[in-house]
Amino acid sequence: MLKVKSLNVFYGSVQALHGVSFEVPVGKIVTLIGANGAGKSTVLRTVSGLNRPTAGSVQFNGEDISSLPPYLIVDKGLAHVPxxxxxxxxxxxxxxxxxxxxxxxxxxxxxADQDYVFSIFPHIAERLNQQAGTLSGGEQQMLAIGRAIMSGARMLMLDEPSLGIAPILVETIFQRLIELNERRGMTILLVEQNANLALQVSHLACVLESGKLALSGRSRELRENAQVRKAYLGH
Structure with a gap:
């Protein structure tokens, strides 16, 4: 569904991505893991049109979207939960x-889409008239995912969905992401600092180091990789 090829991205004179290439197959959850500053968020921002690559391309459903503005990329069915x-x-x-x-x-x-959002996130359904800024961090994350679903997305990109959220709500949110994938067929590209969690819920994974693709493969295989275990899984 998504094909990222040889992406180079700069912030001013600083190169953030160095020839990054990977693919996200239809109906799969793919995760990007790596240390802070590895370029994970830059990848998502570039795919969604917020950054412009200086080289390389982004294809979505076989169409080059590298030069499209973000709102047209959303129209294509690709939504970014920042x-x-x-x-x-x-x-x-x-x-x-x-x-x-x-x-x-x-x-x-x-x-139907709104009913689906309410079915997976009943917390949201109970707070329809509440000001969004008064929700807890976990509820706000549910709302952000629900808002993306309402765009008619066929693929979701999520950037650090567990950040600043109580552990019990993190578990709920990730269960819902798995359900979105399995029951609704949603393709997902996930950036997540919690590498253990990310590798558990995803089918495929890519490891970014200093803006370069260091490793990629099936998530269960990377969980057993000695280099990944030592650097990102704490054992």
Missing amino acids: EGRMIFSNLSVRENLKVGSYRRKNHRALP
Whole structure:
């Protein structure tokens, strides 16, 4: 579904990505792991059109989207749940979900999608008229994922969904991501600092080091890799 090929990205004179290439197959969960500053978030921002690559390409469903603006990339069915959630804190939960569906052409599907969001995140359904900024961190993350689903996404990119969230809600959110993948067929690209968790829920994984692809393969195989265990899994 997603093919990233030889991406080079700069922030000013500093090169953040060095020829990064990987693929995300339809219906799979792929995770990017690596230390802070390895380039994981830069990959997501480049795929979603927020950064422009100086070399390389991004293809989504066989179409080159490297030069498209972010809103057209969302229209193609690719949604980005950013680090820090970036919900509209002064709007209600209901309004945040409505913003997520703003560019949808098929309005008939909206009620079913909203019902699905409420079925996997009942916390959100109970707080529809509540100002989003008053939600807990975990509830805000649920809302951010729900907002992305409301865009009509066929693929979700999530940047650090466990960051700053109580452990019990982290478990809930990751269970829902697995359900999204298994029951709804959602393709997912996941950036997650908790490498143990990321490798447990994903099918495939890529390890980034200093903006370069260091390792890639099946997640269960990387969990047994001595280098990965020592550097990222703490044993």
